[in-house]
Amino acid sequence: MREKIVAGNWKMNLTKNEGLLLVDGVVNGLNTADVKVILAPPFPFISDTVSKVEKTTITVAAQNCHQSESGAFTGEVSAATLQSFGCDYCIVGHSERRQYFGEDDTLVNEKIEQLLANNIKPIYCCGESLEQRQAEEHFEVVGKQIQSALSGLKREDLLKIVVAYEPVWAIGTGETATPKQAQEMHGFIREKLSQVLRDEAENVSILYGGSVKPDNAKELFSQKDIDGGLIGGASLNSTDFLAIIHSF
Numbered sequence: 001m002r003e004k005i006v007a008g009n010w011k012m013n014l015t016k017n018e019g020l021l022l023v024d025g026v027v028n029g030l031n032t033a034d035v036k037v038i039l040a041p042p043f044p045f046i047s048d049t050v051s052k053v054e055k056t057t058i059t060v061a062a063q064n065c066h067q068s069e070s071g072a073f074t075g076e077v078s079a080a081t082l083q084s085f086g087c088d089y090c091i092v093g094h095s096e097r098r099q100y101f102g103e104d105d106t107l108v109n110e111k112i113e114q115l116l117a118n119n120i121k122p123i124y125c126c127g128e129s130l131e132q133r134q135a136e137e138h139f140e141v142v143g144k145q146i147q148s149a150l151s152g153l154k155r156e157d158l159l160k161i162v163v164a165y166e167p168v169w170a171i172g173t174g175e176t177a178t179p180k181q182a183q184e185m186h187g188f189i190r191e192k193l194s195q196v197l198r199d200e201a202e203n204v205s206i207l208y209g210g211s212v213k214p215d216n217a218k219e220l221f222s223q224k225d226i227d228g229g230l231i232g233g234a235s236l237n238s239t240d241f242l243a244i245i246h247s248f
């Protein structure tokens, strides 16, 4: 059985007090143990967030890491450091990293290897742009992303990855893929994974991301191959984030 997961990506938002209040709100309001809740705050919050969720089922993700083990990379954070601070997951390949920081799937593949070597589970984001969807290239684009980012990974490592399908045109825009569009792509991704994993592809959680809100989460999450969500904007408000988690 694959896990149901709802992950909150705060991106570059919130000051110390705001962030810690948000964690308290989620910890105090969570009333299910059936959904794995992951909080992905900016780096400075990681240590406090890990302490605050210690006695709960909530876990913590980073939003990025460097592809090298350690070294002279001023301003970067290694997977080994993240692991030592209690991060269980790390987002990689987010479209904002691709768009603003020039990251491609070759680099993402290196980051994934580094995370796995340090016992951190990657949350691998993929998804097409609006132009690619309009040109009906979305399956080809996502297929290639998955192929290059996950190439060379051992079967047991592939099973540690969480995939997040995030059509770029739906991130932070208020526009959501329809449940049918999302399910189609999730089914395609699972099919792609099954070329390597066979039946075990059924055990990989595939999250949908892109303007998930309390009023559209239930229908999206009820699709056969949608195992939860990667939530941006709505994860900054504990009431909305909890409503999304509890909509399973």
Ligand code: PEP
Pocket (backbone or CB within 6 Å): 009, 011, 166, 170, 171, 172, 173, 174, 209, 210, 211, 212, 230, 231, 232, 233, 234
């Ligand atoms: C995201 O940050 O990955 C995301 C999906 O953002 P939003 O929910 O705001 O569209």
